[in-house]
Amino acid sequence: MAKKKASKAKSVRSRPLGVAVTDGILPAQAIRALVSGGALKLAEPLAEGQLQPASIDLRLGREAYRVRASFLPGPGARVAANLADLKLHTIDLSRGAVLETGCVYIVPLLESLGLPDSISASANPKSSTGRLDVFTRVIADGVTAFDQIPSGYRGPLYAEICPQTFPILVRTGSKLSQLRFRVGNPRESDSSLLALHQKQSLVSGGSADISDGIALSVDLVGGLSGLVGYRAKRHTGVVDVDAPKSCAIADYWEEIDSRGSRRLILDPDEFYILASKEAVHIPPTHAAEMMPFNPLVGEFRVHYAGFMDPGFGHEPAGGHGSRVVLEVRSHKVPFILEDGQIIGRLVYERMVEVPEMLYGRDLGSNYQAQGLKLSKHFR
Numbered sequence: 001m002a003k004k005k006a007s008k009a010k011s012v013r014s015r016p017l018g019v020a021v022t023d024g025i026l027p028a029q030a031i032r033a034l035v036s037g038g039a040l041k042l043a044e045p046l047a048e049g050q051l052q053p054a055s056i057d058l059r060l061g062r063e064a065y066r067v068r069a070s071f072l073p074g075p076g077a078r079v080a081a082n083l084a085d086l087k088l089h090t091i092d093l094s095r096g097a098v099l100e101t102g103c104v105y106i107v108p109l110l111e112s113l114g115l116p117d118s119i120s121a122s123a124n125p126k127s128s129t130g131r132l133d134v135f136t137r138v139i140a141d142g143v144t145a146f147d148q149i150p151s152g153y154r155g156p157l158y159a160e161i162c163p164q165t166f167p168i169l170v171r172t173g174s175k176l177s178q179l180r181f182r183v184g185n186p187r188e189s190d191s192s193l194l195a196l197h198q199k200q201s202l203v204s205g206g207s208a209d210i211s212d213g214i215a216l217s218v219d220l221v222g223g224l225s226g227l228v229g230y231r232a233k234r235h236t237g238v239v240d241v242d243a244p245k246s247c248a249i250a251d252y253w254e255e256i257d258s259r260g261s262r263r264l265i266l267d268p269d270e271f272y273i274l275a276s277k278e279a280v281h282i283p284p285t286h287a288a289e290m291m292p293f294n295p296l297v298g299e300f301r302v303h304y305a306g307f308m309d310p311g312f313g314h315e316p317a318g319g320h321g322s323r324v325v326l327e328v329r330s331h332k333v334p335f336i337l338e339d340g341q342i343i344g345r346l347v348y349e350r351m352v353e354v355p356e357m358l359y360g361r362d363l364g365s366n367y368q369a370q371g372l373k374l375s376k377h378f379r
Contacts, residue, residue: 023184024352025054025287026119027310031181039119043110047173053309053355054287057126057175058138060159061108064091064170070104070160078141079106079158096171098238101163109138109157110172111179113149121149121181124289124307129176130327131375132239133165133232133271136176149179164329165232165271166252169240176241178307180287186350188286193348196286202348204279204321213291213345216324219277220339222258222372229256229264230374232271245379252378262339266330275372276324277340281313284354288312288346290324310351311358323371 026034028051034040043061050057065087073079083106091097091105099105115121123138124147137146141155149157159177161170170176188196190210197208209215222228230253240246256264256272266272282288288308313322326343337343 023186024182024350025186026181026183026352027355028053029356030352031056034119034181039114039116041112041114043112044173050175052178053311053357053359054351055178055180055307055309056111058123058157058159058177058179059110060093060170060172060174060176061110062092062094062172064093064097064099064105064107064161065089066091067104067106070162072139072144072146073141074144076142079139079156093170093172093174096169098167098169099161099163100167101165103162105161106139107159107161109159112156113140114154115149115152117152119181119183120151121153121179123147123149123177123179126176126178127325128241128375128377131273131325132168132241132377133163133327133329134168134176134241135162135164136160138177138179165234166236166239169238169242171242174241180307182349183352186352188348188350196283196348200281200283202281202283202346205277209342211345213347215342216276216278216280216290216344216346217340218326218337218343219275219323219372220258220262220264220337226258226260227255227372228258229272229274229372230254231256231267232273239377241377244376247378249374249378253374264337266328266335266337268330268332268334270330272326272328273372273374274326274328274337276326276343279313279321279323280308280346281315281322282308282310282348282359283314284310284358285351286310286348287351288348290344291347308346309359310355311360314358314360321371325373 031040031051035042035046065083066089067086068088071082071086073082125136129136137160139146139158139160140149140153143150161176193214194210196202202208203214220228233252233254236252287310290306
């Protein structure tokens with residue numbers, strides 16, 4: 001059976017994108033084929049909008065387990081065995097439940113895997129999840145890294161969830177994470193990325209700082225209003241992750257005005273929403289990911305949610321001028337951000353083929369053509 005699936009994946013790899021492609025990110029139509037072929041197993045039928053251009057949203061299962069601490073199962077170990085030792089209590093998600101800040105929860109997902117040897121996968125929080133400061137990662141049996149699923153993996157998937165700022169209301173079927181499937185190593189080298197930028201204009205401003213990805217910088221000038229960001233309030237109400245436009249901005253966020261200073265002092269352990277100075281373009285032939293920023297250039301973390309789909313910022317898909325929203329948290333010490341300071345790098349990966357749908361207008365995507373923007377939950 002595994003041999004049959006592997007040969008099927010190989011045929012997908014050979015489909016052309018103008019030229020033959022051997023490695024790449026699987027598009028929506030190939031992910032649908034994984035479902036029909038049994039490599040991606042669903043405990044419930046595929047939900048509307050669950051399939052994205054280059055990923056699939058992962059859904060929470062029927063129970064959550066409050067645990068004493070975060071963990072990885074380790075080689076040969078099962079997550080369920082760790083849960084038996086670490087869980088404090090079990091929470092029924094079928095009618096919805098509140099996950100409190102500062103607590104760690106493990107939730108079995110409705111999706112599981114039976115991957116062929118040619119396909120690996122990686123996970124990331126959805127954009128809306130990152131903008132709520134919900135720290136979530138995917139773990140799997142016997143795997144020694146978060147959010148990484150090796151080729152040939154067969155088994156269940158679990159979400160580790162730790163709300164940092166706002167308590168959240170979730171239920172069976174809530175989608176906090178997304179999974180992307182990969183054949184080989186499709187990452188573009190710096191030289192090929194430069195050629196792609198010269199042809200497709202991947203970031204605004206003409207030239208691009210390319211070194212292990214394309215650099216993005218922070219905008220601390222803002223528009224005519226002078227608004228450059230938001231700082232999350234403490235001790236707020238609950239955010240229902242499945243209820244768009246249900247929360248008033250003023251109840252959860254403080255606006256940050258530039259006041260002409262062109263700099264911002266990050267307070268330790270506070271959560272900020274900022275925006276990139278550059279508009280970003282992800283052409284239909286590629287997917288992108290924001291990589292964790294090098295801690296040697298500042299004690300802060302940027303962008304919990306790293307996947308960007310084909311079509312983000314793509315003008316024909318309604319994305320002209322799409323900037324990247326930055327989820328920023330300083331650690332241990334106050335840190336000064338200056339306008340135009342590099343705060344992250346985007347890496348681009350080739351698609352196996354152009355997706356049947358693109359991020360943006362056709363999908364009603366929440367963050368196409370965005371500037372500084374909070375998650376879809378706020379009005």
